[in-house]
Amino acid sequence: MKALLRVAALCLAAAVVLGAAGVSGASLYYDSQHGAGCTSCHEMAAYVGGVHDSAHRSQNCLDCHDTSLATKLRHIAVHLGRTGPEAIRLRDVDVVSMTSACQKCHQQEYATWHAGPHSATYRQIFTDAKQNTQRRLMDDCLRCHGMHYDGSVRDLVQPLNATGPWRVVRAGFADQPTMPCLTCHWIHREGSLETKPAERISVAGSPVHDSLAFFDRRERMHFAAAELPLPQLFDGATPVKVCPDRRQAICYQCHAPRQPDTGSVAAAHHWGPQAGSGDDRTPLGVHEGLSCFSCHQGHNENARASCKTCHPKMSHCGIDVEKMDTSYSNPASRHNIHWVRCTDCHTHGVPRAGRAAIASGE
Amino acid sequence: MKRVHAVIVGAGAAGGIVAKQLSSAGLTVVLLERGPWYTAADCRKDDLRNQRTTVLGNAFGPEDEGNPRVWIDARGAAHIVLPSEGSYQNNAACVGGGTLSYGAMAWRFLPQDFRMRSTYGAPEGSSLEDWPIGYDDLEPFYDQAEYEIGVSGDDSPTPFHSPRRRSLPMPPLPPNREFAILEPAAKRLGLHPFPIPMLRNSVPYNGRGPCMRCRWCVGFACEVDAKNGSQNTVIPAALATGNCELRTRSMVKEILTDNRGRARGVSYFDANGRLQEQLSDIVVVSACAIESARLLLNSKSRLFPNGLGNRYDQVGRNLQGHHYTGALGFFDFDTYDDIGPGASIAVTDYNHGTPGLCGGGLLANEFIRLPIHTLDRLPPGTPRWGPGHKQAMRAWHRRTIIVMGPTQQIPTAEGRVTLDPWVKDRWGLPVARLQGNSHPHTFEIGEVQAARAAAWLKEAGAMQTALMAGRPEIVSSGQHQAGTCRMGDDPRASVVNRYCRLHDVDNVFVIDGSVHVNNGGFNPVLTIMAIAYFASDALLRSWKGTSFRS
């Protein structure tokens, strides 16, 4: 019995020593030469290569990625057991924790994002009584709210009915953001170092930052903003001028227009997708042709200071544009700032003086 | 395990409906399904791995490992085939069955489809027969299927439709570009085009929203849950009664019988591979034509040495499905609008009444295509590879319309399912062996239909057309598989009676496409659903608590 215990103790000691050696070796391996060790696992080669061409090239893998013992052991098990997926990728829990890694350096961006609506949590999105009583939860919700979540909506929220009460059943996800940094940004990508834009850019054809890309839940990969589609929209039968700013192609992925609905006027006339349908907010009327980014900031979508970018304090009518009866000053206004037209207020025609001023571009 | 009133084998189009009808009437039901309950998140619209394009496997089962079949070709050679290969003639194995990922066309058969033999006579060598029931018997149940499962469409523009008591519960989806191109052309040809009826929400219905018109439809699970299958309609309703228990990943081994020749339940392998017995008063087989026949044939006992219901060697015969033919049209303008489901317009003028042909079939434009579907659907003479192929892909992917349709198959007794004596599946059960073919007249009908499709496309302005009309060496059954447990009044020439009850065993029912005497010139799912309602209704009327009224 004693002998047996001694053997067991020896085995245990050997395991501890080997394990410790393995773990410290693994740390070294991961951390050496800006992650060159990581490339030795062929699964990682493309990712490590990608980050070396990116703005984050001076970072080590471990600056952003999880280094816990459990993770290392899991990597080794997957690698040796060859049980990995076709392409390795971050797990949904890793993406969630990545947001705090971004925060370490990008504190201001994080703060503005966190203050805005796009930091909404799974609990806020998926247990919202108004939404859940009006529309059924479904897998397509995850396309924009929880694109990184790796499963079906039925494993995320229960019950999937109109009566509730609803709760997030996926452990640890309730208070995590549904649209984390990696929704609109990709890190392992080719491209140059970026400078922070000093101010909002309202001109068409603004440069598209290399970091802008939309994470497509179907393919589980990012698509660069420069390659994403911009819609051809209609207002009734009339084509709408959509700003060619490609950055807003990311916005359109979720704030997307719909094909005409059954029974709609547009469907009866074979008109194309209508501006303002679905979650689309393409400007019409006085603001037609502007980019989302003409007014909205990227990280918190705030548009509070945007009027001044273009407007003099007093409009051509002699009224403060910020105090006009639009949804800008009053969310309950009939005049949505995205679609407001001169004729909404000037129901008998736009005054001549104003029209001349507009025409001369003053 | 607790004895129940009914065990239903297979949670597909028919099994789900039977489960809901019986459990709503107060019977206790166990619904056994060999596959899992998949969601859209399990496939994520993978162009290479779904239920239609299966080059990397079936998204919704069965898996390639451990589920082989054997196909006997025209020369008598046996091939072991995998579920993702075409000659397997697969239908999905999952909760919802084919209805989880189908294109969802919702056709009623025409009255003539139930009287094929008396209308046309049986071509020599065929087993063409009349149904023991007529269209009028099924009409109330077609209506029930259309309203309970949910169908959108409008067949009022054509006189070639079956009489109906009321219009469909939802209007059709707005027309897409192919509809706008094909509709005036059909009218110029004197045809009667109309929107395809679909088991798909065009407006909010049954507590779910409308179709979002995406590119990934047939072969994929719907991410907005607008496609109506048994998995999002009758099965949840059955479970909500509290009388129905669904057991997934449960493969039924055989139907158990007692000494008096009545069924006493089934034995099945559960999700952990353990053999279980579920005793019941009734057994309903709804496993789809090939697997239902296989289960009956595998249920051998002293009283039924050749399998259950197979006294006269009828089980597995008359396998049929649909022989698809049509034409490609190549246009000098964009026909593709990226608006799903794509399939939008049909004519049923050609289903019956062509002199010299036993029936015909509908013609419709094809579902929206993915780039992978265009590879071999290019103008004749296009290089198979190289710069010419790449340029042709670019030139034609957006400028092609396909018109095709299911040709009425003329069945033969030799086109059949038997058990393979050697090959076993992962549970050790003998697998299905497919042999024989449709009657050659099927191909003659198909060729006429293909020429008609080409004529329609030419009238619509196609610069060039190409016929799609092969002569496969196998019964094209696949997702439309039917016929193997034929319904009839004569026990020597059929397997079940007009109420889908086995002639041999009075508490075993086969309720799915297997009972179709012939499969019409239409996608069969709405007929399968109508028969499920019809047979459930008959079953419940003769049920008296624990047994049947005689």
Place this chain on the structure above:
Amino acid sequence: MTRRQFMAAGAMASAAWAAGCSSHRGPWESLTERQAQTLAAICDQIVPADDYPSASQAGVVTYIDRQLARHYRRHRKAYALGLEQADSIGATRCGVRLAQASPPQQLQVVMAIEQQNAAFFDLVRKHTLEGYYGSPRHGGNRDAVSWRMLGVSQPPLLGRAQYDLSKGPRS
């Protein structure tokens, strides 16, 4: 680097070596580097570069390599033999391996493969076209480049219906 760290790194490296991560494999799971080069040459004749990328530029070799370790395991032998034969045809015709031949020579060799080993060529053709025109998630069709070439947007814009079931749904 301390001696202890050196030992530990050595232990890890030998563990990796024991698991079959020998360096000649490079980024490939199933193919050798040499096989991958030959395969790329064939794929690039099937889908050559023009103003859009060639098959190998779009990741088709990655697609085939990954699938040879998964769904196409059954084709591994055919690939090993077929690629070897391709190199020997290349050597006979051009005096060099296929990957090192000039593009016109490669075309000649691939046409010869199509003649002499039609089964293998059809397999590569099928897999190349699948990889190039299929879903990017499998490694080919990088960044959905072939879909954009065909004028098919990725991801498509799909708006959400704003219906309200609480206000008297139909049915």
